[in-house]
Amino acid sequence: MNAPTAPGPPVVEVELHRVVLALRQPHASAGGIEAERDIVLVRVVLEDGTEGWGECPTLSLPTYSSEHAAGAWLVLRDELVPAVLAGRPASVVGHPMAKAAVADALLDARLRTRGRSLAAHLGVTARRVSTTTVVARVGSVAEVLEVVAGAPGGVKVKIEPGFDLEPLAAVRACWPERWLAADANGSFAADQIDRLTAVDALGLAYLEQPCPGLAGAAVAARALSTPVCVDEAADSLDAVRAAVDLEAMAVLNVKPARLGGVEVAAAAVALAAEAGIDAFVGGMLETGVGRRAALAVAGLAGCTLPTDLGPSARYFSADLTDPVEEGTDASLAIPTGPGIGPAPDPGRLEAATRDRWVGRR
Numbered sequence: 001m002n003a004p005t006a007p008g009p010p011v012v013e014v015e016l017h018r019v020v021l022a023l024r025q026p027h028a029s030a031g032g033i034e035a036e037r038d039i040v041l042v043r044v045v046l047e048d049g050t051e052g053w054g055e056c057p058t059l060s061l062p063t064y065s066s067e068h069a070a071g072a073w074l075v076l077r078d079e080l081v082p083a084v085l086a087g088r089p090a091s092v093v094g095h096p097m098a099k100a101a102v103a104d105a106l107l108d109a110r111l112r113t114r115g116r117s118l119a120a121h122l123g124v125t126a127r128r129v130s131t132t133t134v135v136a137r138v139g140s141v142a143e144v145l146e147v148v149a150g151a152p153g154g155v156k157v158k159i160e161p162g163f164d165l166e167p168l169a170a171v172r173a174c175w176p177e178r179w180l181a182a183d184a185n186g187s188f189a190a191d192q193i194d195r196l197t198a199v200d201a202l203g204l205a206y207l208e209q210p211c212p213g214l215a216g217a218a219v220a221a222r223a224l225s226t227p228v229c230v231d232e233a234a235d236s237l238d239a240v241r242a243a244v245d246l247e248a249m250a251v252l253n254v255k256p257a258r259l260g261g262v263e264v265a266a267a268a269v270a271l272a273a274e275a276g277i278d279a280f281v282g283g284m285l286e287t288g289v290g291r292r293a294a295l296a297v298a299g300l301a302g303c304t305l306p307t308d309l310g311p312s313a314r315y316f317s318a319d320l321t322d323p324v325e326e327g328t329d330a331s332l333a334i335p336t337g338p339g340i341g342p343a344p345d346p347g348r349l350e351a352a353t354r355d356r357w358v359g360r361r
Contacts, residue, residue: 019041041287117337
């Protein structure tokens, strides 16, 4: 990654939008069901009038992580944004996704003042990244097979105790050579690992977060020959370092917002690469703002596996920005324009906004 962006003009205004977008279909995992995206967007305005955007893609409830939309709104409004406007550090413990929204919005604005893309700032030379389709938890094996049949490229199937080996074995039986991974979202207890040893016969690219935490991932990594991927437990650079030290993973799922922003995420990718660990960028049902920021990280050389970021049309009837579109080769384009990418369309943003707050210097 290149040197940090120069400070540039000061911030004179920060606007928060709490937006709600219906998902095309409910997204179900071991952590719960999301029927709509309730997220916070951050817009910063510099003294020269340049704008920057960032996204806080928390879920509606604190079932995936301790952060959730209502809490993020308060932390941003009452703590993080006043600190930015005052030009001082914020004394906030935790809340990396809220912090990421501010950090990425500031970076977006600073890069726009220089006419420089986020990809160039991170040192990305790739133009496109391969993607895989995430098959959310559904009611039956037949439904899983139906989704997989219509998906381009590789697939990752959400599993949990009681709905695990059967859908994976069925997919593998129908598509013996297809790229296939599984994600348990930490739903298996450490004493249930014996049940998962059967996945070793299925030739999975990886098994994502089979057990909670780094200790659980380390237990699974010792018990399975299938590469174990750490996801939820990788919520900071220190956690990534600990995962390396514990030999808890062969694969790292990098989620920029959960780590605190795209620059921290790029550092996590570099750390994994140095340790010889594969990495990819995972999605959090972002709108086009957060998805394009994550795509730039996915283009880093250390991201050696397909991203599970998907096109806008997979999730929303109409995204807030110009849609992120998938190519016929199951790939997504890395944005090359100034900053992170296109700003939200004003009309779509207004229609989706449920709450708005503006702070000024």
